[in-house]
Amino acid sequence: MLKGLGALGGLGDMAKMMKAAQEMQTKLAEVQEELSRTIVTGEAGAGLVKARATAKGEVTGLDIDPSILVASEKEMVEDLILAAIRDVQERARARNDQEMNKLAEIMGMPPGMKLPF
Secondary structure: OHHHHHHHHHHHHHHHHHHHHHHHHHHHHHHHHHHHHOEEEEEEOOOOEEEEEEOOOOEEEEEEOHHHOOHHHHHHHHHHHHHHHHHHHHHHHHHHHHHHHHHHHHOOOOOOOOOOO
16 A cells, blocks of 8 residues: 555656656747747958848848949958858857756756757
């Protein structure tokens, strides 16, 4: 009889763990959705080329100052575009990491634990 009660206690713990896992999945999905709506900006050439991306890293746009659109400067413009894209991707990665670290902290996970697993 007592063994049965101990097993029921274990089921209760399992139910709590399952509920916590579901809550974690829900929060993670909410954060992922928010990151897909958050726009970050990167730039190169002191702002001559700017790139926009979601915080998940999807590049959504470029702004190029028309003054650099000269045929003789084609290579420099290409380099600036690549630099702006790299910059915005790094900023997106940093924002993503920041939000995931906040979520991990809220959930009581050790610092530096990467989400999703």
